[in-house]
Structures are given as C-alpha cells and as structure tokens.
Amino acid sequence: MPKISSKGQSMPQSPIRKLVPYVENAYKQGKTVYYLNIGQPDIKTPEIALDAVKTHSLEILAYTRSEGSEEYRKKIANYYHKKDIEVTHENIIVTTGGSEALLFAFGSIMDSDDEIIIPEPFYANYNGFSVASGINIVPVISKIDDDFALPPIEEFEKLITPKTKAILICNPGNPTGYLYSKEEIKQLADLVKKHDLFIIADEVYREFAYDGISHYSIMQEEGLGEHAIMIDSVSKRYSMCGARIGCLVSKNEAVIQTALKFAQARLSPPTFAQIASEAALETPQSYFDEVIEEYVDRRNTLITELQKIEGVKVAKPNGAFYCIAELPIKNSDDFAQWLLEHYDHNGETVMVAPAAGFYSTPGVGLNQIRIAYVLKKESLIKAVNIIKEALKVYKD
Known part of the structure; x- marks a missing residue:
C-alpha cells in the first residue's frame, strides 16, 4: 500500500475543528450548543460588499x-x-x-x-x-x-x-x-x-x-x-x-x-x-464604531462572568475578540469533548477550543481554553453559566 508523506503525517489537527464530530452527535441528542470555539463573527457583512457582487x-x-x-x-x-x-x-x-x-x-x-x-x-x-x-x-x-x-x-x-x-x-x-x-x-x-x-x-x-x-x-x-x-x-x-x-x-x-x-x-x-x-473599503467608520462598541460590551460581560467562577483565571484582552481562560482542570481537550458528549445543562452545552493546540511547547496550556466572544451578550452569559455548572460535576 502506498505510504502517506512524513510531512502529511506531521500536519497537526485543528484544535478548533477536531471536535466537529462530537458537536454533530450533540445535535443528534437534541442539545443546543453555544459556539465559543471559532472566530466566525456574527456581525453582518457590510451591504456595500454584498451588493457589489449582486449587481455586477x-x-x-x-x-x-x-x-x-x-x-x-x-x-x-x-x-x-x-x-x-x-x-x-x-x-x-x-x-x-x-x-x-x-x-x-x-x-x-x-x-x-x-x-x-x-x-x-x-x-x-x-x-x-x-x-x-x-x-x-x-x-x-x-x-x-x-x-x-x-x-x-x-x-x-x-x-x-x-x-x-x-x-x-x-x-x-x-x-x-x-x-x-x-x-x-x-x-x-x-x-x-x-x-x-x-x-x-x-x-x-x-x-x-x-x-x-x-x-x-x-x-x-x-x-x-x-x-x-x-x-x-x-x-x-x-x-x-x-x-x-x-x-x-x-x-x-x-x-x-x-x-x-x-x-x-x-x-x-x-x-x-x-x-x-x-x-x-468604502464601509463607513460608523460600521466599525458600532462593531467595536459591541465587542467591548461582550468582552466586559464575558470577563465579568468568568471571574465569578471559583478557580478560573482569565486574561483581559485589549484587541481582537478572543480570550484565554485557565480552568481548575487538568486537561481541556478531555473537558471540551466531555461537554459535547456527556454533559448538558437544561438541554444546552458549549463548544470551546482547548488551548494546548495554540502552543507548540508540549504540555503547556493543557488547563486552558480559548473563548471567542462572537455571540450576543445573553448567549455569552448562558454559555459561561454552563461552564460554571459543568465544572462542579466534571471529574478529570
């Protein structure tokens, strides 16, 4: 049988996308999933960009x-x-x-x-x-x-x-x-x-x-x-x-x-x-002003809610729309999979990105997760509460 290249075998899996099969199974189980794992903004694309394609x-x-x-x-x-x-x-x-x-x-x-x-x-x-x-x-x-x-x-x-x-x-x-x-x-x-x-x-x-x-x-x-x-x-x-x-x-x-x-x-x-x-490129500055205001509000909400959880440490970001949170657990890969496979809070769970995949040094970041605050404030509050409740029953 022909062999795959060493380079191909060495290519790392995405820490963000490798959990997709588990989220699909969560849906089959009837769970609602809050996505905190991927930087896909929910902000609308400027109409001027979409119209340029529609009318060309x-x-x-x-x-x-x-x-x-x-x-x-x-x-x-x-x-x-x-x-x-x-x-x-x-x-x-x-x-x-x-x-x-x-x-x-x-x-x-x-x-x-x-x-x-x-x-x-x-x-x-x-x-x-x-x-x-x-x-x-x-x-x-x-x-x-x-x-x-x-x-x-x-x-x-x-x-x-x-x-x-x-x-x-x-x-x-x-x-x-x-x-x-x-x-x-x-x-x-x-x-x-x-x-x-x-x-x-x-x-x-x-x-x-x-x-x-x-x-x-x-x-x-x-x-x-x-x-x-x-x-x-x-x-x-x-x-x-x-x-x-x-x-x-x-x-x-x-x-x-x-x-x-x-x-x-x-x-x-x-x-x-x-x-x-x-x-x-013709998007007015008002678009960005509104987007920045929204993300600052979301960031503040997220940080405030995470700081309420005992044993959680979170870094305050001054840009982008991500933050790293350190959890009172040993392995966030296992925790992220467990959230999708075995846990729900009133029929809801969350998808997070284990942070170890954002390091190249082995063994670093194992107890950290990356959160993308690309959801509305109400959803962020619900998602962090799910993490809070999950940590009470999760066993490493």
Missing part, C-alpha cells in the same frame, strides 16, 4: 492579475494611508486569505529546517503552515499572569541561531487578544535590525483595538522597511471570512518579487471576492 454585470469570470487587480491594490494602499501606513500598490500582493499570505511569506524568506520565533500561545494554523513549509517554530512563552504581553526581549535573543530567519507576531493576538504596545514593537524592531532578521506581523484584527489603545503597525516603524512583512485580511474586519481575500505587504522589493512568483504559480486570487473586498 460580468459576462466572463476571468483570471485577474496574480498580484491582484491594480485598482484594488491602489485602494488598499489608500486605506493604509488613512491608518498612517505609507505603502504603494506595488508593495501589495493580494492573496487567497491571510493564510496564503503567510505561506507566501514563509516560502519567500525561509528554506527547509530554517527557524522562526513566535510568542506562544499563537494562532494554531501557524503550526500547520510551518510543517507545510518544512520550517521549525521556536516558541517563546508569554504568560496569562501578565495578559500575554510580549516576553522579555532577552528571551527572544537567547533563541536566535544561524538558522533563525524571522520573528512572527499576531497583533492584536489570536488566541490571546493581546494588543502590542508601540514600545513593544520598537523593541522587536531593534532586535530584528540588530540580527538582520525579518519580522512578520499578522495584523488581521487591526480594527479591533479597545480601551482607547491605538494599534501600532510594524509598517509604521521607521527604518524597518527591508525587514517588515505585514499579513492582512478582510475576513474579520468586514465579517467576510468566506471571501478568502488577504494580502502580503512589504517595502522589501525582493520579498515582493519572490512572493509574486508563488502568486503566479497559483494563477490569481478569486475575482468576485476581490470585487466584494474592493467595495468593502
């Missing part, structure tokens, strides 16, 4: 340019200008989601067995992207006790070897919701310049910054042009996860020209999704 008069759904249409890229550059990020359309390659942008970045700057340093916990698919690219993640652990702030810069420096090519951050962070300060970004900038490394910043949650704290992009940092690669996406900003449109942004011409070759190999990003994404 295309007669041929043709390829676009491999780097994305010039008109769209110019409008993206204009959007960045409003955020004090000065780039041109030639610094931008449109990709099929932020995921493809990360794969292009990895492929452009790293060879097999090269290393990338990432503060953990981090977006679980970074593990998958690294395996697919044949590179190695070197983790530096951030801690729940300081809300997952940037670890001391000395901890990064200890990990740098001749194989180190880049540092990757997610800002604001998934799964932590931590928003890096300007000072933290400057520390990282000094480090990558000192050691001649790249810094990749996944900034897909840029708009979701709370408590009067401003998002500071690596692209705003002076003197970092040759080192900085920014990853972006329309998925969360406009609640357009299914559009699968993102982009890679860099002022490093060699990076852009190399990434373009990867883009040419996959031909082009999807045409209709670019049309929708281009239209979405």
